[in-house]
Amino acid sequence: MLGRRVFRLLLQVVFVLLTVGTLCFAMAELLPGDAAYRIAAGRYGYDLVNTEIAEAVRAELGLDRPALLRWAEWLGQVAQGNMGQSMVLGDPVLHLVAYQLGQTVWLSLVAWLMALTLGISLGLWTAMHPEGWARQAVDGLNTVLRASPSFLLGVVLTTLLAVELGWFPVAGHEDAEHVFLPALTLALALCPGFTQVVRDAARRVLGSDAFEFAQVKGLPVRAALWRHALPQILLATLAYAGVQLVLLIEGMVVVETLFAWPGIGHALVHAVIARDIPMIQGTALTMALLFVLLSRAIDLLLHALDPRLVDAQAAPASATP
Amino acid sequence: MKPNHTLPVAVLLVMAALALLTPALAPDPHSQDLMASLRAPDAMHWLGTDHLGRDNLARLGEGLRTSLGLALASALLAVALGSALGLLAAARGGWTDRLLSALADGVAAIPGLLWVLLIAALAPGEKWALYSGLVLTAWVEFFRLLRSHTRSALLGQPVQASRLLGFGFGYILRWHVLRPIAGVLARLWAYAVAHAVLAIAALGFVSVGVRPPQAELGLMMTEALPYYHEAPWLLATPVVALVLVIGALQTIVGRAADDTPAGVVA
Numbered sequence: 001m002l003g004r005r006v007f008r009l010l011l012q013v014v015f016v017l018l019t020v021g022t023l024c025f026a027m028a029e030l031l032p033g034d035a036a037y038r039i040a041a042g043r044y045g046y047d048l049v050n051t052e053i054a055e056a057v058r059a060e061l062g063l064d065r066p067a068l069l070r071w072a073e074w075l076g077q078v079a080q081g082n083m084g085q086s087m088v089l090g091d092p093v094l095h096l097v098a099y100q101l102g103q104t105v106w107l108s109l110v111a112w113l114m115a116l117t118l119g120i121s122l123g124l125w126t127a128m129h130p131e132g133w134a135r136q137a138v139d140g141l142n143t144v145l146r147a148s149p150s151f152l153l154g155v156v157l158t159t160l161l162a163v164e165l166g167w168f169p170v171a172g173h174e175d176a177e178h179v180f181l182p183a184l185t186l187a188l189a190l191c192p193g194f195t196q197v198v199r200d201a202a203r204r205v206l207g208s209d210a211f212e213f214a215q216v217k218g219l220p221v222r223a224a225l226w227r228h229a230l231p232q233i234l235l236a237t238l239a240y241a242g243v244q245l246v247l248l249i250e251g252m253v254v255v256e257t258l259f260a261w262p263g264i265g266h267a268l269v270h271a272v273i274a275r276d277i278p279m280i281q282g283t284a285l286t287m288a289l290l291f292v293l294l295s296r297a298i299d300l301l302l303h304a305l306d307p308r309l310v311d312a313q314a315a316p317a318s319a320t321p
Numbered sequence: 322m323k324p325n326h327t328l329p330v331a332v333l334l335v336m337a338a339l340a341l342l343t344p345a346l347a348p349d350p351h352s353q354d355l356m357a358s359l360r361a362p363d364a365m366h367w368l369g370t371d372h373l374g375r376d377n378l379a380r381l382g383e384g385l386r387t388s389l390g391l392a393l394a395s396a397l398l399a400v401a402l403g404s405a406l407g408l409l410a411a412a413r414g415g416w417t418d419r420l421l422s423a424l425a426d427g428v429a430a431i432p433g434l435l436w437v438l439l440i441a442a443l444a445p446g447e448k449w450a451l452y453s454g455l456v457l458t459a460w461v462e463f464f465r466l467l468r469s470h471t472r473s474a475l476l477g478q479p480v481q482a483s484r485l486l487g488f489g490f491g492y493i494l495r496w497h498v499l500r501p502i503a504g505v506l507a508r509l510w511a512y513a514v515a516h517a518v519l520a521i522a523a524l525g526f527v528s529v530g531v532r533p534p535q536a537e538l539g540l541m542m543t544e545a546l547p548y549y550h551e552a553p554w555l556l557a558t559p560v561v562a563l564v565l566v567i568g569a570l571q572t573i574v575g576r577a578a579d580d581t582p583a584g585v586v587a
Contacts, residue, residue, distance in 0.1 A: 030443065147564045253438070272438055272442040272529055
Protein backbone atom coordinates (compact mmCIF):
# COMPACT_ATOMS: atom_id res chain seq x y z
CA MET A 1 0.00 0.00 0.00
CA LEU A 2 2.69 2.43 1.05
CA GLY A 3 4.85 1.57 -1.93
CA ARG A 4 2.06 2.41 -4.34
CA ARG A 5 1.47 5.72 -2.61
CA VAL A 6 5.11 6.71 -2.80
CA PHE A 7 5.20 5.68 -6.46
CA ARG A 8 2.16 7.83 -7.20
CA LEU A 9 3.72 10.76 -5.37
CA LEU A 10 6.94 10.40 -7.35
CA LEU A 11 4.95 10.21 -10.58
CA GLN A 12 3.15 13.42 -9.73
CA VAL A 13 6.35 15.22 -8.75
CA VAL A 14 7.98 14.20 -12.04
CA PHE A 15 4.88 15.28 -13.95
CA VAL A 16 4.89 18.68 -12.23
CA LEU A 17 8.59 19.24 -12.96
CA LEU A 18 8.18 18.19 -16.59
CA THR A 19 5.06 20.25 -17.27
CA VAL A 20 6.06 23.46 -15.54
CA GLY A 21 9.60 23.24 -16.94
CA THR A 22 8.35 22.59 -20.46
CA LEU A 23 5.75 25.37 -20.34
CA CYS A 24 8.38 27.85 -19.14
CA PHE A 25 10.83 26.68 -21.81
CA ALA A 26 8.11 27.22 -24.41
CA MET A 27 7.49 30.71 -22.99
CA ALA A 28 11.16 31.56 -23.33
CA GLU A 29 11.23 30.22 -26.92
CA LEU A 30 8.08 32.11 -27.89
CA LEU A 31 9.34 35.48 -26.63
CA PRO A 32 9.64 37.83 -29.57
CA GLY A 33 13.16 38.64 -30.76
CA ASP A 34 16.42 36.73 -30.90
CA ALA A 35 17.52 35.30 -27.56
CA ALA A 36 21.22 35.81 -28.42
CA TYR A 37 20.70 39.56 -28.88
CA ARG A 38 18.63 39.76 -25.72
CA ILE A 39 21.24 38.05 -23.58
CA ALA A 40 24.06 40.04 -25.16
CA ALA A 41 22.18 43.27 -24.41
CA GLY A 42 21.72 42.15 -20.84
CA ARG A 43 25.45 41.44 -20.49
CA TYR A 44 27.09 44.33 -22.30
CA GLY A 45 24.38 46.99 -22.50
CA TYR A 46 22.15 47.85 -25.47
CA ASP A 47 24.64 50.27 -27.08
CA LEU A 48 27.44 47.75 -27.44
CA VAL A 49 25.53 44.90 -29.04
CA ASN A 50 26.34 44.04 -32.64
CA THR A 51 26.00 40.94 -34.76
CA GLU A 52 29.49 39.76 -33.88
CA ILE A 53 28.87 39.83 -30.12
CA ALA A 54 25.46 38.22 -30.52
CA GLU A 55 26.99 35.41 -32.55
CA ALA A 56 29.68 34.95 -29.89
CA VAL A 57 26.99 34.63 -27.23
CA ARG A 58 25.05 32.22 -29.42
CA ALA A 59 28.12 30.01 -29.86
CA GLU A 60 29.06 30.19 -26.18
CA LEU A 61 25.61 29.29 -24.86
CA GLY A 62 24.89 26.85 -27.67
CA LEU A 63 21.72 28.64 -28.72
CA ASP A 64 22.13 27.31 -32.26
CA ARG A 65 21.69 23.71 -31.16
CA PRO A 66 18.33 22.02 -31.85
CA ALA A 67 15.46 22.97 -29.56
CA LEU A 68 15.08 19.41 -28.28
CA LEU A 69 18.61 19.39 -26.90
CA ARG A 70 18.19 22.77 -25.19
CA TRP A 71 14.85 21.62 -23.78
CA ALA A 72 16.52 18.58 -22.20
CA GLU A 73 19.25 20.81 -20.79
CA TRP A 74 16.64 23.22 -19.39
CA LEU A 75 14.82 20.37 -17.65
CA GLY A 76 18.15 19.11 -16.28
CA GLN A 77 18.78 22.53 -14.73
CA VAL A 78 15.28 22.54 -13.23
CA ALA A 79 15.75 19.06 -11.77
CA GLN A 80 19.00 20.18 -10.15
CA GLY A 81 17.19 23.08 -8.51
CA ASN A 82 19.03 25.66 -10.60
CA MET A 83 16.32 28.26 -11.10
CA GLY A 84 18.38 31.17 -12.37
CA GLN A 85 17.76 34.82 -11.55
CA SER A 86 14.69 36.99 -11.68
CA MET A 87 14.71 39.07 -14.85
CA VAL A 88 13.09 42.00 -13.07
CA LEU A 89 14.74 42.05 -9.65
CA GLY A 90 18.05 40.41 -10.56
CA ASP A 91 18.14 38.36 -7.36
CA PRO A 92 18.41 34.57 -7.40
CA VAL A 93 14.94 33.03 -7.74
CA LEU A 94 15.58 30.59 -4.91
CA HIS A 95 16.21 33.40 -2.39
CA LEU A 96 13.10 35.29 -3.46
CA VAL A 97 10.90 32.21 -3.39
CA ALA A 98 12.22 31.14 0.03
CA TYR A 99 11.21 34.51 1.49
CA GLN A 100 7.83 34.50 -0.26
CA LEU A 101 7.12 30.96 0.85
CA GLY A 102 7.52 32.01 4.48
CA GLN A 103 5.04 34.84 4.00
CA THR A 104 2.56 32.57 2.24
CA VAL A 105 2.80 29.86 4.89
CA TRP A 106 2.28 32.41 7.68
CA LEU A 107 -0.77 33.89 5.97
CA SER A 108 -2.32 30.52 5.16
CA LEU A 109 -1.78 29.18 8.69
CA VAL A 110 -3.59 32.15 10.21
CA ALA A 111 -6.35 31.83 7.60
CA TRP A 112 -6.67 28.11 8.21
CA LEU A 113 -6.93 28.54 11.98
CA MET A 114 -9.59 31.23 11.55
CA ALA A 115 -11.56 29.06 9.14
CA LEU A 116 -11.25 26.07 11.46
CA THR A 117 -12.53 28.04 14.44
CA LEU A 118 -15.39 29.55 12.44
CA GLY A 119 -16.32 26.29 10.74
CA ILE A 120 -16.25 24.12 13.85
CA SER A 121 -18.19 26.55 16.01
CA LEU A 122 -20.81 27.31 13.34
CA GLY A 123 -21.08 23.68 12.27
CA LEU A 124 -21.37 22.32 15.81
CA TRP A 125 -23.85 24.98 16.84
CA THR A 126 -26.14 24.35 13.88
CA ALA A 127 -25.87 20.58 14.28
CA MET A 128 -26.98 20.80 17.90
CA HIS A 129 -29.72 23.35 17.19
CA PRO A 130 -31.10 22.24 13.81
CA GLU A 131 -34.21 24.40 14.16
CA GLY A 132 -34.41 28.11 14.70
CA TRP A 133 -33.03 31.38 13.49
CA ALA A 134 -29.36 30.58 14.10
CA ARG A 135 -29.44 27.72 11.61
CA GLN A 136 -31.14 29.91 9.02
CA ALA A 137 -28.73 32.77 9.58
CA VAL A 138 -25.72 30.48 9.17
CA ASP A 139 -27.23 28.91 6.06
CA GLY A 140 -27.92 32.31 4.56
CA LEU A 141 -24.41 33.54 5.34
CA ASN A 142 -22.86 30.46 3.81
CA THR A 143 -24.93 30.74 0.63
CA VAL A 144 -23.75 34.31 0.16
CA LEU A 145 -20.13 33.41 0.98
CA ARG A 146 -20.20 30.48 -1.42
CA ALA A 147 -21.43 32.65 -4.25
CA SER A 148 -18.89 35.43 -3.69
CA PRO A 149 -15.41 34.93 -5.10
CA SER A 150 -12.57 35.65 -2.67
CA PHE A 151 -11.47 38.86 -4.37
CA LEU A 152 -14.96 40.25 -3.87
CA LEU A 153 -14.92 39.33 -0.17
CA GLY A 154 -11.54 41.03 0.08
CA VAL A 155 -12.82 44.24 -1.50
CA VAL A 156 -15.92 44.32 0.71
CA LEU A 157 -13.89 43.67 3.88
CA THR A 158 -11.31 46.32 2.99
CA THR A 159 -13.85 49.01 2.22
CA LEU A 160 -15.93 48.19 5.30
CA LEU A 161 -13.38 47.41 8.01
CA ALA A 162 -10.34 49.31 6.82
CA VAL A 163 -11.44 52.32 4.79
CA GLU A 164 -14.79 53.22 6.36
CA LEU A 165 -14.30 52.04 9.95
CA GLY A 166 -10.51 52.27 10.08
CA TRP A 167 -10.12 49.26 12.37
CA PHE A 168 -7.34 47.59 10.40
CA PRO A 169 -4.60 48.73 8.03
CA VAL A 170 -5.58 48.31 4.36
CA ALA A 171 -2.28 46.84 3.17
CA GLY A 172 1.24 46.16 4.33
CA HIS A 173 2.95 43.19 5.87
CA GLU A 174 5.37 44.34 8.56
CA ASP A 175 3.25 43.96 11.69
CA ALA A 176 1.07 41.19 12.99
CA GLU A 177 -2.10 43.26 12.55
CA HIS A 178 -1.55 43.40 8.79
CA VAL A 179 -2.25 39.71 8.44
CA PHE A 180 -5.79 40.04 9.75
CA LEU A 181 -7.69 41.25 6.69
CA PRO A 182 -6.16 38.94 4.06
CA ALA A 183 -6.42 35.99 6.43
CA LEU A 184 -10.06 36.77 7.23
CA THR A 185 -10.82 37.00 3.50
CA LEU A 186 -9.35 33.56 2.90
CA ALA A 187 -11.01 32.14 6.01
CA LEU A 188 -14.44 33.37 4.91
CA ALA A 189 -13.94 31.73 1.53
CA LEU A 190 -13.12 28.42 3.26
CA CYS A 191 -15.82 28.74 5.91
CA PRO A 192 -18.92 27.35 4.08
CA GLY A 193 -17.20 24.08 3.24
CA PHE A 194 -15.88 23.62 6.78
CA THR A 195 -19.28 24.37 8.32
CA GLN A 196 -20.98 21.89 6.02
CA VAL A 197 -18.51 19.08 6.73
CA VAL A 198 -18.49 19.66 10.48
CA ARG A 199 -22.28 19.79 10.56
CA ASP A 200 -22.70 16.57 8.57
CA ALA A 201 -20.14 14.73 10.68
CA ALA A 202 -21.60 16.08 13.92
CA ARG A 203 -25.14 15.03 13.00
CA ARG A 204 -23.92 11.57 12.08
CA VAL A 205 -22.09 11.22 15.38
CA LEU A 206 -24.80 12.77 17.54
CA GLY A 207 -27.36 10.43 16.04
CA SER A 208 -25.19 7.35 16.49
CA ASP A 209 -25.73 4.59 19.03
CA ALA A 210 -22.27 5.11 20.48
CA PHE A 211 -23.06 8.69 21.43
CA GLU A 212 -26.41 7.72 22.91
CA PHE A 213 -24.75 4.95 24.95
CA ALA A 214 -22.14 7.40 26.24
CA GLN A 215 -24.98 9.46 27.66
CA VAL A 216 -26.89 6.43 28.91
CA LYS A 217 -23.89 5.29 30.93
CA GLY A 218 -23.95 8.66 32.65
CA LEU A 219 -21.46 10.92 30.88
CA PRO A 220 -22.48 14.57 30.83
CA VAL A 221 -23.14 15.92 27.32
CA ARG A 222 -19.98 18.03 27.39
CA ALA A 223 -17.77 15.05 28.19
CA ALA A 224 -19.55 12.86 25.64
CA LEU A 225 -19.00 15.54 23.01
CA TRP A 226 -15.36 15.96 23.94
CA ARG A 227 -14.46 12.27 24.17
CA HIS A 228 -16.73 10.64 21.60
CA ALA A 229 -17.87 13.21 19.07
CA LEU A 230 -14.96 15.57 18.59
CA PRO A 231 -12.35 13.04 17.36
CA GLN A 232 -14.71 11.87 14.61
CA ILE A 233 -15.64 15.40 13.62
CA LEU A 234 -12.00 16.44 13.43
CA LEU A 235 -11.23 13.40 11.31
CA ALA A 236 -13.96 14.36 8.82
CA THR A 237 -12.58 17.90 8.79
CA LEU A 238 -9.10 16.61 8.05
CA ALA A 239 -10.43 14.47 5.22
CA TYR A 240 -12.02 17.56 3.75
CA ALA A 241 -8.78 19.53 4.08
CA GLY A 242 -7.59 18.05 0.79
CA VAL A 243 -10.44 19.74 -1.05
CA GLN A 244 -9.83 22.92 0.91
CA LEU A 245 -6.21 22.91 -0.23
CA VAL A 246 -7.20 23.72 -3.82
CA LEU A 247 -9.46 26.53 -2.62
CA LEU A 248 -6.73 27.82 -0.34
CA ILE A 249 -4.04 27.85 -3.03
CA GLU A 250 -6.33 29.41 -5.64
CA GLY A 251 -7.58 31.94 -3.12
CA MET A 252 -3.99 32.67 -2.15
CA VAL A 253 -3.13 33.82 -5.68
CA VAL A 254 -6.03 36.26 -5.75
CA VAL A 255 -6.00 37.46 -2.14
CA GLU A 256 -2.25 38.04 -2.05
CA THR A 257 -2.49 40.08 -5.23
CA LEU A 258 -5.39 42.10 -3.85
CA PHE A 259 -3.65 42.93 -0.56
CA ALA A 260 -0.14 43.18 -2.08
CA TRP A 261 0.97 40.48 0.36
CA PRO A 262 4.56 39.53 -0.60
CA GLY A 263 3.87 35.81 -0.99
CA ILE A 264 4.16 33.23 -3.74
CA GLY A 265 0.78 33.93 -5.36
CA HIS A 266 1.45 37.65 -5.59
CA ALA A 267 4.88 36.96 -7.06
CA LEU A 268 3.44 34.54 -9.61
CA VAL A 269 0.82 36.98 -10.88
CA HIS A 270 3.36 39.77 -11.16
CA ALA A 271 5.87 37.49 -12.87
CA VAL A 272 3.18 36.54 -15.40
CA ILE A 273 2.39 40.22 -16.05
CA ALA A 274 6.09 41.10 -16.43
CA ARG A 275 6.87 37.87 -18.34
CA ASP A 276 9.66 37.16 -15.84
CA ILE A 277 10.09 33.52 -16.86
CA PRO A 278 12.55 32.31 -14.16
CA MET A 279 10.22 33.73 -11.51
CA ILE A 280 7.14 32.16 -13.14
CA GLN A 281 8.94 28.84 -13.13
CA GLY A 282 10.15 29.13 -9.53
CA THR A 283 6.84 30.21 -8.05
CA ALA A 284 4.68 27.83 -10.09
CA LEU A 285 6.93 24.88 -9.23
CA THR A 286 6.88 25.77 -5.54
CA MET A 287 3.10 26.05 -5.45
CA ALA A 288 2.50 22.86 -7.38
CA LEU A 289 5.03 20.83 -5.37
CA LEU A 290 3.63 22.22 -2.12
CA PHE A 291 0.17 21.19 -3.24
CA VAL A 292 1.23 17.65 -4.19
CA LEU A 293 3.21 17.09 -0.98
CA LEU A 294 0.49 18.49 1.28
CA SER A 295 -2.26 16.44 -0.36
CA ARG A 296 -0.17 13.29 0.08
CA ALA A 297 0.68 14.24 3.67
CA ILE A 298 -3.00 14.73 4.52
CA ASP A 299 -3.80 11.42 2.89
CA LEU A 300 -1.12 9.57 4.86
CA LEU A 301 -2.06 11.26 8.11
CA LEU A 302 -5.67 10.29 7.57
CA HIS A 303 -4.71 6.66 7.08
CA ALA A 304 -2.49 6.74 10.14
CA LEU A 305 -5.25 8.21 12.32
CA ASP A 306 -8.20 6.23 11.02
CA PRO A 307 -7.68 2.45 10.99
CA ARG A 308 -11.13 1.98 9.42
CA LEU A 309 -9.79 3.23 6.08
CA VAL A 310 -7.07 0.59 5.96
CA ASP A 311 -9.57 -2.13 6.85
CA ALA A 312 -11.97 -0.90 4.19
CA GLN A 313 -9.27 -1.09 1.56
CA ALA A 314 -7.95 -4.43 2.70
CA ALA A 315 -11.38 -6.09 2.93
CA PRO A 316 -12.38 -6.20 -0.76
CA ALA A 317 -8.85 -7.20 -1.77
CA SER A 318 -8.90 -10.23 0.53
CA ALA A 319 -12.54 -11.09 -0.22
CA THR A 320 -12.05 -11.45 -3.97
CA PRO A 321 -9.70 -14.20 -5.04
CA MET B 322 -36.26 18.27 0.91
CA LYS B 323 -36.28 18.76 -2.84
CA PRO B 324 -34.67 22.01 -3.93
CA ASN B 325 -36.86 24.39 -5.89
CA HIS B 326 -35.28 25.16 -9.25
CA THR B 327 -37.65 27.82 -10.56
CA LEU B 328 -35.90 30.82 -9.03
CA PRO B 329 -32.29 30.00 -10.01
CA VAL B 330 -33.34 29.06 -13.56
CA ALA B 331 -35.27 32.33 -13.85
CA VAL B 332 -32.20 34.26 -12.65
CA LEU B 333 -30.00 32.53 -15.22
CA LEU B 334 -32.54 33.22 -17.99
CA VAL B 335 -32.65 36.93 -17.08
CA MET B 336 -28.84 37.06 -17.15
CA ALA B 337 -28.73 35.28 -20.51
CA ALA B 338 -31.36 37.67 -21.89
CA LEU B 339 -29.34 40.62 -20.60
CA ALA B 340 -26.23 39.25 -22.31
CA LEU B 341 -27.95 38.56 -25.62
CA LEU B 342 -30.25 41.60 -25.88
CA THR B 343 -27.85 44.40 -24.92
CA PRO B 344 -26.21 44.64 -28.39
CA ALA B 345 -29.64 45.59 -29.78
CA LEU B 346 -30.87 47.75 -26.89
CA ALA B 347 -27.80 49.57 -25.56
CA PRO B 348 -25.09 51.63 -27.30
CA ASP B 349 -21.69 50.25 -28.28
CA PRO B 350 -19.87 49.09 -25.10
CA HIS B 351 -16.57 50.55 -26.39
CA SER B 352 -17.67 54.02 -27.49
CA GLN B 353 -16.35 56.62 -25.06
CA ASP B 354 -17.79 59.99 -24.17
CA LEU B 355 -15.44 61.70 -21.74
CA MET B 356 -17.86 64.60 -21.17
CA ALA B 357 -20.41 62.15 -19.75
CA SER B 358 -18.21 60.08 -17.43
CA LEU B 359 -19.46 58.61 -14.15
CA ARG B 360 -23.10 59.59 -14.83
CA ALA B 361 -25.71 58.28 -12.43
CA PRO B 362 -28.38 56.00 -13.94
CA ASP B 363 -30.90 57.94 -16.04
CA ALA B 364 -33.23 57.44 -19.01
CA MET B 365 -30.35 57.54 -21.53
CA HIS B 366 -28.02 55.19 -19.64
CA TRP B 367 -30.08 52.85 -17.51
CA LEU B 368 -27.10 51.80 -15.39
CA GLY B 369 -25.11 55.01 -15.71
CA THR B 370 -21.72 55.43 -17.39
CA ASP B 371 -18.19 54.45 -16.34
CA HIS B 372 -15.06 56.59 -15.94
CA LEU B 373 -14.62 56.80 -19.72
CA GLY B 374 -18.27 57.61 -20.34
CA ARG B 375 -19.06 54.16 -21.69
CA ASP B 376 -22.57 52.85 -21.17
CA ASN B 377 -22.56 50.57 -18.13
CA LEU B 378 -25.51 48.44 -19.25
CA ALA B 379 -23.79 47.68 -22.55
CA ARG B 380 -20.56 46.87 -20.68
CA LEU B 381 -22.43 44.56 -18.32
CA GLY B 382 -24.02 42.79 -21.29
CA GLU B 383 -20.66 42.31 -22.96
CA GLY B 384 -19.11 41.15 -19.69
CA LEU B 385 -21.81 38.53 -19.23
CA ARG B 386 -21.44 37.42 -22.85
CA THR B 387 -17.68 37.03 -22.39
CA SER B 388 -17.85 35.19 -19.07
CA LEU B 389 -20.84 32.96 -19.77
CA GLY B 390 -19.78 32.20 -23.34
CA LEU B 391 -16.26 31.17 -22.33
CA ALA B 392 -17.48 29.23 -19.31
CA LEU B 393 -20.26 27.35 -21.10
CA ALA B 394 -18.04 26.45 -24.03
CA SER B 395 -15.09 25.31 -21.91
CA ALA B 396 -17.33 23.25 -19.62
CA LEU B 397 -19.02 21.60 -22.64
CA LEU B 398 -15.69 20.68 -24.18
CA ALA B 399 -14.48 19.40 -20.81
CA VAL B 400 -17.55 17.15 -20.48
CA ALA B 401 -17.06 15.80 -23.99
CA LEU B 402 -13.32 15.22 -23.57
CA GLY B 403 -13.50 13.85 -20.04
CA SER B 404 -16.42 11.54 -20.78
CA ALA B 405 -14.90 10.20 -23.99
CA LEU B 406 -11.56 9.48 -22.33
CA GLY B 407 -13.27 8.00 -19.27
CA LEU B 408 -15.31 5.65 -21.46
CA LEU B 409 -12.21 4.71 -23.43
CA ALA B 410 -10.21 3.99 -20.27
CA ALA B 411 -12.97 1.86 -18.78
CA ALA B 412 -13.77 -0.02 -21.99
CA ARG B 413 -10.19 -0.74 -23.06
CA GLY B 414 -8.61 -1.25 -19.64
CA GLY B 415 -4.95 -2.31 -19.49
CA TRP B 416 -2.33 0.17 -20.58
CA THR B 417 -4.81 2.65 -22.06
CA ASP B 418 -6.47 2.87 -18.68
CA ARG B 419 -3.20 3.14 -16.77
CA LEU B 420 -1.80 5.86 -19.04
CA LEU B 421 -4.97 7.94 -19.03
CA SER B 422 -5.31 7.65 -15.25
CA ALA B 423 -1.69 8.68 -14.76
CA LEU B 424 -2.32 11.67 -17.03
CA ALA B 425 -5.39 12.66 -15.00
CA ASP B 426 -3.40 12.30 -11.77
CA GLY B 427 -0.66 14.47 -13.20
CA VAL B 428 -3.02 17.21 -14.37
CA ALA B 429 -4.73 17.16 -10.98
CA ALA B 430 -1.35 17.66 -9.31
CA ILE B 431 -1.37 21.31 -10.37
CA PRO B 432 -4.24 23.45 -9.01
CA GLY B 433 -6.63 24.75 -11.65
CA LEU B 434 -5.90 28.44 -11.39
CA LEU B 435 -2.17 27.71 -11.68
CA TRP B 436 -2.73 25.88 -14.98
CA VAL B 437 -4.77 28.75 -16.35
CA LEU B 438 -2.14 31.28 -15.22
CA LEU B 439 0.71 29.29 -16.79
CA ILE B 440 -1.08 28.83 -20.10
CA ALA B 441 -2.22 32.45 -20.07
CA ALA B 442 1.44 33.45 -19.57
CA LEU B 443 2.32 31.46 -22.69
CA ALA B 444 0.10 33.65 -24.86
CA PRO B 445 -0.88 36.82 -22.98
CA GLY B 446 -4.31 38.21 -23.72
CA GLU B 447 -5.26 35.41 -26.11
CA LYS B 448 -8.71 33.94 -25.55
CA TRP B 449 -7.69 30.44 -26.62
CA ALA B 450 -5.10 30.29 -23.84
CA LEU B 451 -7.74 31.06 -21.22
CA TYR B 452 -10.11 28.61 -22.89
CA SER B 453 -7.67 25.70 -23.07
CA GLY B 454 -6.50 26.32 -19.52
CA LEU B 455 -10.09 26.06 -18.28
CA VAL B 456 -10.78 22.88 -20.26
CA LEU B 457 -7.56 21.31 -19.06
CA THR B 458 -8.48 21.78 -15.41
CA ALA B 459 -12.10 20.71 -15.77
CA TRP B 460 -11.93 17.45 -17.75
CA VAL B 461 -10.30 15.40 -14.97
CA GLU B 462 -13.44 15.25 -12.84
CA PHE B 463 -15.61 14.03 -15.71
CA PHE B 464 -12.96 11.51 -16.65
CA ARG B 465 -12.82 10.06 -13.13
CA LEU B 466 -16.59 9.89 -12.79
CA LEU B 467 -17.14 8.22 -16.16
CA ARG B 468 -14.25 5.80 -15.70
CA SER B 469 -15.27 4.49 -12.30
CA HIS B 470 -18.96 4.37 -13.18
CA THR B 471 -18.47 2.69 -16.55
CA ARG B 472 -16.15 0.07 -15.10
CA SER B 473 -18.68 -1.10 -12.57
CA ALA B 474 -21.58 -0.76 -15.02
CA LEU B 475 -19.91 -2.91 -17.69
CA LEU B 476 -19.32 -5.69 -15.16
CA GLY B 477 -22.90 -5.57 -13.88
CA GLN B 478 -25.69 -8.03 -14.58
CA PRO B 479 -27.91 -5.66 -16.64
CA VAL B 480 -25.12 -5.26 -19.19
CA GLN B 481 -24.51 -9.01 -19.31
CA ALA B 482 -28.22 -9.58 -19.85
CA SER B 483 -28.29 -7.00 -22.64
CA ARG B 484 -25.29 -8.66 -24.28
CA LEU B 485 -26.94 -12.06 -24.10
CA LEU B 486 -30.05 -10.60 -25.67
CA GLY B 487 -27.90 -9.39 -28.55
CA PHE B 488 -27.96 -5.64 -27.98
CA GLY B 489 -25.04 -3.74 -29.46
CA PHE B 490 -22.44 -1.50 -27.82
CA GLY B 491 -24.33 1.68 -28.70
CA TYR B 492 -27.46 0.49 -26.91
CA ILE B 493 -25.52 -0.55 -23.80
CA LEU B 494 -23.66 2.75 -23.79
CA ARG B 495 -26.84 4.74 -24.02
CA TRP B 496 -29.08 2.87 -21.59
CA HIS B 497 -26.75 1.24 -19.08
CA VAL B 498 -23.78 3.58 -18.92
CA LEU B 499 -24.93 7.11 -19.70
CA ARG B 500 -28.58 7.09 -18.62
CA PRO B 501 -28.00 6.41 -14.89
CA ILE B 502 -25.43 9.19 -14.47
CA ALA B 503 -26.96 11.80 -16.77
CA GLY B 504 -28.23 13.75 -13.74
CA VAL B 505 -24.89 13.71 -11.96
CA LEU B 506 -23.13 14.72 -15.18
CA ALA B 507 -25.48 17.67 -15.67
CA ARG B 508 -24.90 18.83 -12.10
CA LEU B 509 -21.14 18.46 -12.40
CA TRP B 510 -21.35 20.44 -15.61
CA ALA B 511 -23.20 23.29 -13.89
CA TYR B 512 -20.51 23.16 -11.20
CA ALA B 513 -17.79 23.37 -13.84
CA VAL B 514 -19.52 26.36 -15.45
CA ALA B 515 -19.70 28.16 -12.09
CA HIS B 516 -16.03 27.39 -11.44
CA ALA B 517 -15.06 28.70 -14.89
CA VAL B 518 -17.04 31.93 -14.43
CA LEU B 519 -15.28 32.50 -11.10
CA ALA B 520 -11.86 31.71 -12.54
CA ILE B 521 -12.36 34.10 -15.48
CA ALA B 522 -13.50 36.87 -13.14
CA ALA B 523 -10.59 36.25 -10.74
CA LEU B 524 -8.09 36.37 -13.62
CA GLY B 525 -9.71 39.52 -14.99
CA PHE B 526 -9.52 41.07 -11.53
CA VAL B 527 -5.76 40.49 -11.23
CA SER B 528 -5.35 41.75 -14.84
CA VAL B 529 -4.11 38.49 -16.29
CA GLY B 530 -7.26 37.35 -18.10
CA VAL B 531 -9.27 39.17 -20.76
CA ARG B 532 -7.62 42.38 -22.01
CA PRO B 533 -9.04 45.86 -21.23
CA PRO B 534 -11.05 47.25 -24.12
CA GLN B 535 -13.28 44.20 -23.82
CA ALA B 536 -15.66 44.14 -20.87
CA GLU B 537 -15.50 41.27 -18.41
CA LEU B 538 -17.05 41.04 -14.95
CA GLY B 539 -13.80 40.85 -12.93
CA LEU B 540 -12.16 43.51 -15.09
CA MET B 541 -15.18 45.81 -14.70
CA MET B 542 -14.78 45.53 -10.91
CA THR B 543 -11.10 46.46 -11.10
CA GLU B 544 -11.96 49.44 -13.29
CA ALA B 545 -14.82 50.58 -11.05
CA LEU B 546 -12.97 50.14 -7.76
CA PRO B 547 -11.25 53.58 -7.70
CA TYR B 548 -14.64 55.27 -8.14
CA TYR B 549 -16.65 53.32 -5.59
CA HIS B 550 -17.35 56.46 -3.59
CA GLU B 551 -18.47 58.64 -6.50
CA ALA B 552 -20.22 55.91 -8.48
CA PRO B 553 -21.15 52.95 -6.28
CA TRP B 554 -23.58 51.57 -8.92
CA LEU B 555 -20.59 51.05 -11.22
CA LEU B 556 -19.02 48.57 -8.79
CA ALA B 557 -22.37 47.14 -7.75
CA THR B 558 -23.55 46.02 -11.19
CA PRO B 559 -20.82 43.48 -12.05
CA VAL B 560 -20.73 42.31 -8.41
CA VAL B 561 -24.48 41.67 -8.30
CA ALA B 562 -24.43 39.99 -11.72
CA LEU B 563 -21.56 37.70 -10.73
CA VAL B 564 -23.03 36.76 -7.36
CA LEU B 565 -26.43 36.07 -8.95
CA VAL B 566 -24.98 33.86 -11.68
CA ILE B 567 -22.79 31.88 -9.28
CA GLY B 568 -25.51 31.65 -6.66
CA ALA B 569 -28.06 30.38 -9.19
CA LEU B 570 -25.66 27.79 -10.61
CA GLN B 571 -24.70 26.58 -7.14
CA THR B 572 -28.31 26.30 -6.06
CA ILE B 573 -28.98 24.11 -9.09
CA VAL B 574 -25.95 21.98 -8.32
CA GLY B 575 -27.16 21.73 -4.74
CA ARG B 576 -25.36 19.69 -2.19
CA ALA B 577 -23.69 17.52 -4.81
CA ALA B 578 -20.87 20.06 -5.00
CA ASP B 579 -19.95 19.46 -1.39
CA ASP B 580 -19.10 15.82 -1.75
CA THR B 581 -17.51 16.12 -5.18
CA PRO B 582 -13.78 16.55 -4.75
CA ALA B 583 -12.81 19.42 -7.04
CA GLY B 584 -9.76 18.25 -8.94
CA VAL B 585 -8.19 16.69 -5.90
CA VAL B 586 -6.37 13.42 -5.77
CA ALA B 587 -8.53 11.01 -3.85
